[in-house]
Amino acid sequence: MDRSLDLQGHRHRLRDRFYRSGLDGFQDYEIIELLLTLGTPRKDCKPAAKAALKRFGTLRGVLEAEPKELQKIPGLGPNNIIGLRLIHAVARRYLEERIVGQEYARSSRDVARYLRHYLRDRTRELFLCIYLNGRNQILACKTLFEGTLTASAVYPREVIKSALAEHAAALIFVHNHPSGNPQPSEEDRRITKKLREAAQAVDIAVHDHLIVAGDEMYSFADHGMI
Structure with a gap:
């Protein structure tokens, strides 16, 4: 059989499987x-595909790998790399936007459930802010800071500026601990205190500060610290 025809047949079979049942039954290298x-x-x-999976370990590892x-x-050529990076960026945007309009009415875990997959296994710290209206509906979710988070690196003025731009009545802060330990550090406590004071000064409530570490979560509100 002609090699090119065999290759085209294989691709058609992969795509047909996806059309019929999504990614059910697909191995990571096939995705x-x-x-x-x-x-x-x-x-x-x-x-x-197999070489990339072997090098980076998981599908997520491949999608998060740096272009270099x-x-x-x-x-892997330039078009492949752009495609992989685009899929990753679209997935991140989707996970951020899917919570817009949701009600934050029951518990912090409702929020963490949406963001756990977004933050889990990150190698760098991300600081997110969730903006809510007066009915506790989520208006937006934005990543404000990235890198090692310290009280000097998280700027309350920028956080409040973004909150006012979103016409938020309340805020929820979320960041991850790549170490896997969800317990707050002294820096986390200082950051939370500074942000809460800045928000109170403009009559914006702070409902919670969540720390996500793998599948674990710490809630400042649940521990009486908000």
Whole structure:
């Protein structure tokens, strides 16, 4: 059988499986392979998909890999790398936006449930702010700071400026601990105190500050610290 016809048949089978049942039954390398085919018209993408998965360990690892690291994988070209980065960026935007309009009425865990997959396994700290209206409906969720979070790195003025721009009546702060330990540090306590005082000065409530560490979570409100 002609190699090109065999390759096209394999791609059609992958795509047909996806059309029929989504990603159910797909192995991680097959998902990566399917993504790579979108940027590689006539080349077998399976070896590159398997090599990428072997190097980065998981599907998430591949999607979060830096372009300079992806370039080291034989068979990955510029279009493939742009495609992988785009999928990752779209997924992040989706996870942020899907909570807009949701009601924060029951507990902090309702919020953490939406953001856990977004923050879990991150290697850098991210500081997010969730903006709520007077009915506790979520107006927006934004990543405000990235990197090692200290009281000097998180600027209350910028947080309040963004809250006023969103016409928020209340805020929930969320950040992750890449270490896997959800317990708040002294810096976390100082940051929370500064942010709460800044919010109170403009009559904006702070409902909670959540720390996500893997599958675990710490809530300042649940521990009587808000």
